[in-house]
Amino acid sequence: MRKRRVERPIVAITKDPLEGKAMVDALNMLPLNEIFKPGDTVVLTPNWVNTRPPETGTVVGPETLRELIRLIKQQQPGRLVVACGSGGAPTPKVLEQTGYQQIIQQEQVEFVDTNYGPYVELELNHPYPPATPINELITKADVLVSFTQIKHHEEATVSLGIKNIALSWPPAEIHGWPKTQRGIHERLHGFIAAMGEKIPIDLTILSGDKGMIGTGPSHGKPVNSDIVIAGTDPVATDVVGARLLGFMPQAVQYLYELILRGVGEGDLKKVELKGIPLDQAEEEFSLAAYGHPVVLDKGRIKPLQLK
Numbered sequence: 001m002r003k004r005r006v007e008r009p010i011v012a013i014t015k016d017p018l019e020g021k022a023m024v025d026a027l028n029m030l031p032l033n034e035i036f037k038p039g040d041t042v043v044l045t046p047n048w049v050n051t052r053p054p055e056t057g058t059v060v061g062p063e064t065l066r067e068l069i070r071l072i073k074q075q076q077p078g079r080l081v082v083a084c085g086s087g088g089a090p091t092p093k094v095l096e097q098t099g100y101q102q103i104i105q106q107e108q109v110e111f112v113d114t115n116y117g118p119y120v121e122l123e124l125n126h127p128y129p130p131a132t133p134i135n136e137l138i139t140k141a142d143v144l145v146s147f148t149q150i151k152h153h154e155e156a157t158v159s160l161g162i163k164n165i166a167l168s169w170p171p172a173e174i175h176g177w178p179k180t181q182r183g184i185h186e187r188l189h190g191f192i193a194a195m196g197e198k199i200p201i202d203l204t205i206l207s208g209d210k211g212m213i214g215t216g217p218s219h220g221k222p223v224n225s226d227i228v229i230a231g232t233d234p235v236a237t238d239v240v241g242a243r244l245l246g247f248m249p250q251a252v253q254y255l256y257e258l259i260l261r262g263v264g265e266g267d268l269k270k271v272e273l274k275g276i277p278l279d280q281a282e283e284e285f286s287l288a289a290y291g292h293p294v295v296l297d298k299g300r301i302k303p304l305q306l307k
Contacts, residue, residue, distance in 0.1 A: 004200045005035045005143060009233035009265040011240050013275040015226045015284065019209035020067040026205070026230035027071060029274040035203055035232065036075035036143060043081050043141040044072065045114075047148035047164050049217050050088025051097045057212035057222035060147055062099040064207070068147060069107045083137055084168045085115035087179045088218065112137050115172040126194035129183045132170045138199065146234070147205045150227075150241050150285075151212040152220055155188050157252045158245055159217045160238040161204035166195035189253035196258050201234040206241045213245070213289045225288035227281055235264020236271045243268075243278065244285040246294050250305050260306070267304040268297075 012029035016022035036042065046065055052058040065082075072080055082104060086094045091113045095101040104111050112135060119133035138144075148164040156163050167179065175182050184191050208227035214220030227244070231237030235258050239249045249255045249266045259266030268278065279297045286294035296302055 001198055001200055004232070005202045006031060006232040009231070009236040009271040011229060011231035011233070011237050011271055011273055013240065013273070013278065013281045014228050015276055017226050019061055019064045019207060019226070019228065022209065022226060022228040023064055023205060023207070023230065024067065024071060026228050026275060030203070030230060030232060032075065036072070036077065038076040039078040040075070040142040041079040041081070041140050042072055042077040042143045042145065043083050043137060044068065044145040044147065045084045045165055045168050046082065048084050048086050048091065048094045048098070048100065050086060051094050052218055053098060054210055055222065057149055057151065057210045057220065058218045059094070059098060060149060060207065061210060062103050065100065065147065066103050066107060068205070069103070069109055072145070079110065081110045081112050081137065083112040083114050083135070085113055085172055087167055087172060087177065089177065091115055114169050117171065119171070122198060124194040125197060126187070126190050128187055132182070133174055134169050135171065138169065143202045144200065145203045145205070146201050148207070149211050150206050150208040150244055151216040152214060152245060153216045155185060156192060156254065158238070158242050158247060160206055160241040161201060162196040162234050162238050162254070162258070163192050165199055165201055166192040169195070169199070189257070192254040193257040193261070196234065196254065197261055197263050203230065203232065204234045204237040205230045206237060208244060208285050211285070223285070223289045225285040227285055233264045233271070235259060235266055236268070239266055239268060240278065243296055244282055246286070246296065248296065248302065248305070259304070268301045269303070
């Protein structure tokens with residue numbers, strides 16, 4: 001697969017009561033002119049795991065998705081595709097019940113359900129399954145954008161940008177609803193790491209405006225922290241998202257594995273952090289989630305522990 005458009009790790013953290021404004025503010029801190037080029041095929045994968053409404057923290061906000069689509073249009077892509085495959089329900093049902101269908105129609109963007117083909121075979125550095133069919137659109141993308149919520153996950157520990165891509169693209173036509181019929185969940189962390197190693201994510205957007213703690217990805221407690229994180233390095237961006245949930249990267253098996261494989265930067269001392277300070281973001285997210293501050297990086301960024 002191709003390299004990411006911007007390989008240097010830059011992560012922006014913003015806060016605003018309006019999720020769309022927080023997102024735009026974060027994106028404007030990134031080198032958008034390097035991520036997007038006129039004429040690009042841009043593929044945007046939002047988190048549409050099932051039909052539960054956005055206010056539950058399960059899926060992304062429709063109006064913020066609209067703002068993201070409009071911002072990408074300003075970069076003059078040749079083709080803009082919203083592409084995802086729900087794992088909890090057929091994707092058209094999610095579109096219909098959560099308001100996304102209206103957004104796609106009004107903004108006149110192409111939609112591809114990645115639960116179906118045409119397929120290419122994606123070989124994985126993973127014992128089981130060692131490969132998966134995947135919609136061939138992935139091979140045509142010049143830029144891949146992952147847009148998801150900041151969530152705890154009952155199996156993956158955290159559900160962030162890399163996991164969003166890793167579980168959205170394997171087709172439910174083959175893996176089933178939920179996507180359990182061909183072994184993805186038997187070694188889930190290894191599978192997510194293998195997908196993250198193979199599929200370059202050029203822009204990751206994580207929203208804590210409607211995040212989730214507890215039993216994610218669908219039935220936890222919604223969190224309204226008004227925080228949005230955006231970054232050029234999917235590993236570094238997810239490491240920041242995990243910090244807000246209270247986890248160092250070595251606590252999340254697939255993130256730690258991707259760091260060891262050199263897929264992205266796990267040491268935040270080597271990341272260009274922009275916007276509000278990390279410790280402030282950790283405090284404000286935890287206050288919104290628990291009513292009590294939980295700050296991992298108080299006064300300094302804790303070092304990454306590598307064996």
